[in-house]
Amino acid sequence: MIEHDPVEHLIGLLAKLPGLGRRSARRAVLRMLMQPEQAMLPLAAALRDAAAAVRRCRLCGNLDARDPCGICRDPNRDHGVICVVEGVAELWALERAHAHRGLYHVLGGTLSALGGIGPEDLAVQPLLARIAEGGVEEVILALPATVDGATTAHYLTDRLKPAGVPVTRLAQGVPMGGALDVLDEGTLAAALKARRAV
Amino acid sequence: MPPLSLTRLMLRDFRSYPALTAGFHGRIVVVAGENGVGKTNLLEAISLLGPGRGLRGARILEFGLHGPEGPLPWAAAGRFRGPSGEFDIGTGTPEGGPAERRVFRLDGQPAKSQADLAERVAAVWLTPQMDRLFQDGAGDRRRFLDRLVWALEPHHAREVAAYDNAMAQRNRLLAGERREGRAPDPAWLAALEDAMARHGVAAAAARRGLVGRLNAALEGGITGAFPAARLSLHCAVAAALDQAPALAVEDGLRAGWAAERGRDAAAGATLSGPHRADLGFTHVPKSLPAALCSTGEQKALLVAVVLAHAALIEQTRGFAPLLLLDEVAAHLDAPRREALFGALAALPAQAFLTGTDPAIFAPLRGWRRCSAPCPGRSFRMAIFPCRKPPESLYYG
Ligand SMILES: [Zn+2]
Numbered sequence A: 001m002i003e004h005d006p007v008e009h010l011i012g013l014l015a016k017l018p019g020l021g022r023r024s025a026r027r028a029v030l031r032m033l034m035q036p037e038q039a040m041l042p043l044a045a046a047l048r049d050a051a052a053a054v055r056r057c058r059l060c061g062n063l064d065a066r067d068p069c070g071i072c073r074d075p076n077r078d079h080g081v082i083c084v085v086e087g088v089a090e091l092w093a094l095e096r097a098h099a100h101r102g103l104y105h106v107l108g109g110t111l112s113a114l115g116g117i118g119p120e121d122l123a124v125q126p127l128l129a130r131i132a133e134g135g136v137e138e139v140i141l142a143l144p145a146t147v148d149g150a151t152t153a154h155y156l157t158d159r160l161k162p163a164g165v166p167v168t169r170l171a172q173g174v175p176m177g178g179a180l181d182v183l184d185e186g187t188l189a190a191a192l193k194a195r196r197a198v
Numbered sequence B: 001m002p003p004l005s006l007t008r009l010m011l012r013d014f015r016s017y018p019a020l021t022a023g024f025h026g027r028i029v030v031v032a033g034e035n036g037v038g039k040t041n042l043l044e045a046i047s048l049l050g051p052g053r054g055l056r057g058a059r060i061l062e063f064g065l066h067g068p069e070g071p072l073p074w075a076a077a078g079r080f081r082g083p084s085g086e087f088d089i090g091t092g093t094p095e096g097g098p099a100e101r102r103v104f105r106l107d108g109q110p111a112k113s114q115a116d117l118a119e120r121v122a123a124v125w126l127t128p129q130m131d132r133l134f135q136d137g138a139g140d141r142r143r144f145l146d147r148l149v150w151a152l153e154p155h156h157a158r159e160v161a162a163y164d165n166a167m168a169q170r171n172r173l174l175a176g177e178r179r180e181g182r183a184p185d186p187a188w189l190a191a192l193e194d195a196m197a198r199h200g201v202a203a204a205a206a207r208r209g210l211v212g213r214l215n216a217a218l219e220g221g222i223t224g225a226f227p228a229a230r231l232s233l234h235c236a237v238a239a240a241l242d243q244a245p246a247l248a249v250e251d252g253l254r255a256g257w258a259a260e261r262g263r264d265a266a267a268g269a270t271l272s273g274p275h276r277a278d279l280g281f282t283h284v285p286k287s288l289p290a291a292l293c294s295t296g297e298q299k300a301l302l303v304a305v306v307l308a309h310a311a312l313i314e315q316t317r318g319f320a321p322l323l324l325l326d327e328v329a330a331h332l333d334a335p336r337r338e339a340l341f342g343a344l345a346a347l348p349a350q351a352f353l354t355g356t357d358p359a360i361f362a363p364l365r366g367w368r369r370c371s372a373p374c375p376g377r378s379f380r381m382a383i384f385p386c387r388k389p390p391e392s393l394y395y396g
Helices: A006-015 A022-034 A036-053 A088-096 A124-132 A147-163 A185-193 B039-047 B114-120 B128-134 B138-152 B156-180 B186-219 B236-243 B246-259 B261-267 B295-317 B334-346 B358-366
Strands: A078-085 A102-106 A138-142 A167-169 B005-014 B017-023 B028-033 B075-082 B085-092 B103-106 B123-126 B229-234 B278-283 B322-325 B351-355 B370-373 B379-384
Touching (some): A006 A022, A102 A124, B005 B085, B039 B322, B085 B114, B138 B186, B138 B295, B156 B186, B156 B261, B186 B246, B186 B295, B295 B322
Parallel strands (some): B322 B351
Antiparallel strands (some): B005 B075, B229 B278
16 A cells, blocks of 8 residues: 555545445545546535534534524424433434424433443533523433433433423333434334333 | 254354254254264354353354464354244354454344344253352352243343343442542432342342242153252342332332442442342252252253253243253263153253263164264264254264
């Protein structure tokens, strides 16, 4: 391999992305190199624009070009219901399923004593602060059906208790060990619809 | 209904086998040969077609045949015939993936979880290492019990793993308190103890249920000429389930663990819970605990339990587990050996037996059988009763 070979450099960067191995990265680069004007320069510009514009929503933690994000700004959404998710991938999965008409709160992970992730590493305080501002009528915990997800849900339920806001959890049907972002949209919507109080 | 049976096994670079293709068109498969010819490796490969770490409890890196640069990628594939038809299970190193990982394929498709396999196959084994079962610590007896439960309830392994995971996290939090003098978040501890209570009660209830049903089967004389065994589960959580509904037992566990945090932190471990369970065996005719029985009697007790278990699984799930009996027949006296063969002939289960001396399998000779010498291998395989002409056995 020639050092600083731009083609190899590009393949190397693309191959690091989730879902793309070296083989797919090479195919993508080859295809783009056939028509650099049409396929590469717009992509480069889009990457530059997204990197410059997208940031974390200060309210919910979503990634969006606006802050607060489009969901938090949307007056047609139910601002009294907050759905707590592990990450942005789960937020986007619920949006794709059109399952939730309220707002979100991205925790940024789940509690894991073995992985060294404690409450202070998650957006727990910001969640409590949002609820303390008032106007929240329900908090839905849409966390994965793993030991860590269930532990986090139990922990949050405990911490939310003093606020007196009803807390609900996704219904059964989310298989144990199941990550939300890989569930099909029908299952997600059904689980959200049949949520139960804790 | 045909019993669950393995009709073909293919191995590549597994333990001592560079390559193997073997067909088993029968219910009882005998593998006879000297020590070190690969009989146990064959049973281990079969045990790996189900969930879990197989009959040696080995680590994945130990499975590959050793090449010049360490263990080679390995694969084991079985074709099964079960109540719902034929299916294939494969396992081994992922293609191009790391050697310390193991993947499963079900009918050629990647299996989502080991529970998918547990829905289709179950295997139970007795090995010479298990002769120490009555002397060693409770952990081995608990794992023996858990494997029996697993064959009945495919989700049991997940409950036990979830309980162990939550307990390890609780221990870690409590250890952090000891090291750093900082009290762990009580809400976090309570959340972990909640997970332990839910999964621990589910696991204890499943163990308790199986012990009860096995005892009922053993009392019903299901084991024929084998001495009846009685099992006893020594577990405070299981005992509490005799007195109170599961939800109340869960509440009691949560309260107990919350009160014992200081003690457990000082001990560096969770001192109470279903992970402390032990399984007791009693030789009923002599009313002796198994630890006081002779080695031959202990072996007979284990055989009785495994036979009763196979019959129970067959009644409940519609298929009996594969029985992998490594060097079992040699430890039994001649009448018991005949009783074992009789019981295996009566059970709707496929059994694999190994032994060094082909003569001990002589009582099976009345059956129509096929046998094949194995080129390059100094053992013979005999299959009873034989439904198909001898299929060639290829050994690489
Ligand atoms: Zn937002």
